[in-house]
Amino acid sequence: MRIVSLKKLSKRQCALIREGQSEAAGAWMACRDLHRKAREENGPWPGRDAYHRITKGGRFSLHSQSIQQVFRAFDAAVAAARENRRNGRKEIRYPYKDKRFFPLMWPAQAMALEEKRIVLPMGRGRSSLVFRRPAWLTEKCACKVVWNGVYNELHISLKETDSASERKEATERHATVDLAQIHQAAVVTNTGEALVISGRGIRSLKRLHSKQLGKIQKKRSRCRKGSRRWRKLGRTRAKLTLCANRRIRDLRHKGTRRIVNFCKDHGIEAVFIGNPDAVRRNRCGRRHNQRMSQWEYGKDIDYLQQKSEKDRIECFIGDERGTSSRCPACGHRHKPKGRYWRCPKCGFQGHRDVVGGVNMHPLAFNQVVAFPERITYLRPGLLRVRRSSSPDTGRPPLTSGGSCLAKSRNQAPQRIRPLRVPSGNSPQAASHG
Ligand SMILES: [Zn+2]
Numbered sequence: 001m002r003i004v005s006l007k008k009l010s011k012r013q014c015a016l017i018r019e020g021q022s023e024a025a026g027a028w029m030a031c032r033d034l035h036r037k038a039r040e041e042n043g044p045w046p047g048r049d050a051y052h053r054i055t056k057g058g059r060f061s062l063h064s065q066s067i068q069q070v071f072r073a074f075d076a077a078v079a080a081a082r083e084n085r086r087n088g089r090k091e092i093r094y095p096y097k098d099k100r101f102f103p104l105m106w107p108a109q110a111m112a113l114e115e116k117r118i119v120l121p122m123g124r125g126r127s128s129l130v131f132r133r134p135a136w137l138t139e140k141c142a143c144k145v146v147w148n149g150v151y152n153e154l155h156i157s158l159k160e161t162d163s164a165s166e167r168k169e170a171t172e173r174h175a176t177v178d179l180a181q182i183h184q185a186a187v188v189t190n191t192g193e194a195l196v197i198s199g200r201g202i203r204s205l206k207r208l209h210s211k212q213l214g215k216i217q218k219k220r221s222r223c224r225k226g227s228r229r230w231r232k233l234g235r236t237r238a239k240l241t242l243c244a245n246r247r248i249r250d251l252r253h254k255g256t257r258r259i260v261n262f263c264k265d266h267g268i269e270a271v272f273i274g275n276p277d278a279v280r281r282n283r284c285g286r287r288h289n290q291r292m293s294q295w296e297y298g299k300d301i302d303y304l305q306q307k308s309e310k311d312r313i314e315c316f317i318g319d320e321r322g323t324s325s326r327c328p329a330c331g332h333r334h335k336p337k338g339r340y341w342r343c344p345k346c347g348f349q350g351h352r353d354v355v356g357g358v359n360m361h362p363l364a365f366n367q368v369v370a371f372p373e374r375i376t377y378l379r380p381g382l383l384r385v386r387r388s389s390s391p392d393t394g395r396p397p398l399t400s401g402g403s404c405l406a407k408s409r410n411q412a413p414q415r416i417r418p419l420r421v422p423s424g425n426s427p428q429a430a431s432h433g
Contacts (some may be wrong), residue, residue, distance in 0.1 A: 005028055006145065006152040016106065016129060017145055017152055020122055023060045024070050024102035030054055031074040032095050039094070048075055062104075063123045069105035069144075094342060103130075103155075105144040113140055118154075120145075149238035173367050175263055175272040177296045177304065178320065178356035182339065185304075187262060187271075188357030190365070194372035195262045196353060197255045201383040202248055206294045207265060209244040213237065252296070255380030256303040262338045262376070264311050272364035274320025274356065275300055318364060324356035324366060328371055 009017070031051045038045050053073035060067055066268070077095050084092040104120075112119040113133065120129040120143070129145070131154060141157045175189040184199035216237045223230040263271060276297055301317060308315040325335050329348040341355045350371050361369045 001155055001157050002134075002136070004131070004154040004156065006131065009152070009168060013129060014152070016122065016127070018101075020062055020066070020104045020129075021101040021145070021147065021301075023062050024066065024104055025099040027055050027060045027062070027067050027070045028074055028095075028099050028102050030059075031071050035074075035078060035094065036096070040390055045078075048072070051075065058124075061123055061126060063106070063110060063121045065107055065121075066105055066123075068105060070102060070141040073105070085421050103144045103146045106142065107285065107336050108140045108142045109141045111143060113137070118143075118368050149242050150235075173267050174272070174361075175266075175268045176357045176360035176364055177259065177271060177273045178353050178360065179274065179276050180353045180356070181291060181295050184252075185259055185300065185353070185355050186357045187259050188354055188361070188369070188372055189235070189263075189266055189268060190367060190369045192370065192372050192374070193262075194351075194354050194357065194375040195259065196351065196375060197258055198377065198379045199255070201379060201381075202251050203291070204383070205244055205248050205251070208293075209240065209433060210290065210294075212244075216240075220378035227337055230318070248296075249299075250378045251383075252299055252303060256300060256307055258378055259304065259310055260313065263313055268313060271304070271308055271315045271366075273304060273315065273317045274323060274360050275301070275317050276320060303306040316364075320356065320360060320363075323359035323363065323364065324352065326355075326359050328355055328358045346371055385419060 006017075014220045029297055031046075031054070034046050034050060034054055037043075048071060051074065052068070053276045055067050055071060056064070074095065079095045081092050084211050106120050110121060110127075112121070117131055118133045118137070120131070127267055137156065139159075140158050141158055143154060146153050146155055173189065173191060175187050178186045178188075180186065181199055181203060184197040184202060186197075187195040198329065223233065305315050305317075322333075325333050327343040327346065327348055328350070329339075329343060330346040332343055332345040334344060336342070336352050336355075339352050341350050341352045343349070348371075354372065354375060358369055358371055361367050
């Protein structure tokens with residue numbers, strides 16, 4: 001998916017988008033009401049045909065294909081909630097919220113491409129949305145117009161050109177990935193290599209963002225609701241959130257790209273990812289719970305799957321329960337404290353997340369592997385941008401992470417410390433997949 005900024009739109013187009021997004025929210029709520037009614041009356045649940053019937057015929061001023069995309073999204077949301085509830089997560093609710101806006105969506109066939117323009121229809125009798133066509137857009141693609149909290153963005157889903165890859169059944173070289181928080185991931189191969197990607201950057205960005213939100217909330221609580229200052233603080237909050245989310249997404253992509261590159265460099269054919277679902281749902285204290293709920297391992301899994309598919313590495317997910325608490329040498333169970341695993345029984349010592357990865361090998365591939373001798377530690381990418389170092393302190397003045405909006409934009413990114421990178425692999429090469 002590629003994201004195009006729609007920052008500088010005319011007022012007319014902005015109003016058109018806003019109106020359309022509000023109509024789309026109306027269509028969503030019509031589907032929600034139908035679905036809720038069926039549930040309350042214990043009747044048969046509506047399918048796509050039923051949603052189609054209640055939304056068609058000019059009830060909503062949108063292009064018919066856009067409306068279809070809305071109820072397809074609704075149907076997918078219901079299916080996902082149903083699946084989760086079946087798997088025992090009863091706290092998941094079916095769609096119930098009132099929406100004021102919903103993204104405007106078009107399937108590929110609804111998009112019209114002209115030489116320099118993208119034309120997106122808004123329905124009969126209404127003017128279409130027209131955007132400048134990016135040079136890389138060569139064929140019609142599904143797309144949506146999404147409000148990111150500060151301005152609109154156009155999300156274009158590009159088709160994969162070659163996804164057909166032959167799968168080998170038995171693989172010789174494989175790896176396991178243990179997702180964690182302090183370290184984004186630890187990869188252990190059965191060839192005696194390991195890679196640990198630090199997650200401290202992501203964690204600190206999240207901590208910073210939480211603190212910023214707290215500060216703004218405190219100020220906002222002293223304002224009258226709807227006042228000019230209240231609105232202004234709301235806008236600042238949206239900007240900070242957008243900035244934080246982007247920085248975190250960037251690091252996530254870079255970190256997972258490093259993992260997949262590492263696998264590729266070592267000729268790995270299959271990757272097993274441990275799903276840390278059970279860990280996350282443990283409740284242990286306010287601070288820990290905040291950290292856990294901010295841990296987006298689902299995204300890591302998604303990114304890893306996408307990137308490994310692109311590089312023709314087989315990828316599968318399974319339960320990782322208990323892998324991080326067993327000693328890889330003697331099998332003794334013990335909950336580690338800190339980042340280091342020390343076995344009270346046999347004296348084994350090793351990196352905690354790597355231990356988890358080693359223990360996953362018997363579960364995933366029926367093979368016991370030795371604790372890796374060489375561990376590579378990498379950061380996913382740059383966290384801060386540095387100005388030229390000041391002579392008096394010797395330490396470089398760092399631009400603060402919070403006021404990243406305007407200050408650091410014009411400075412060329414530099415490396416803070418040389419990163420330990422596997423040979424022939426520059427950090428700049430770790431690009432977004
Ligand atoms: Zn032991």
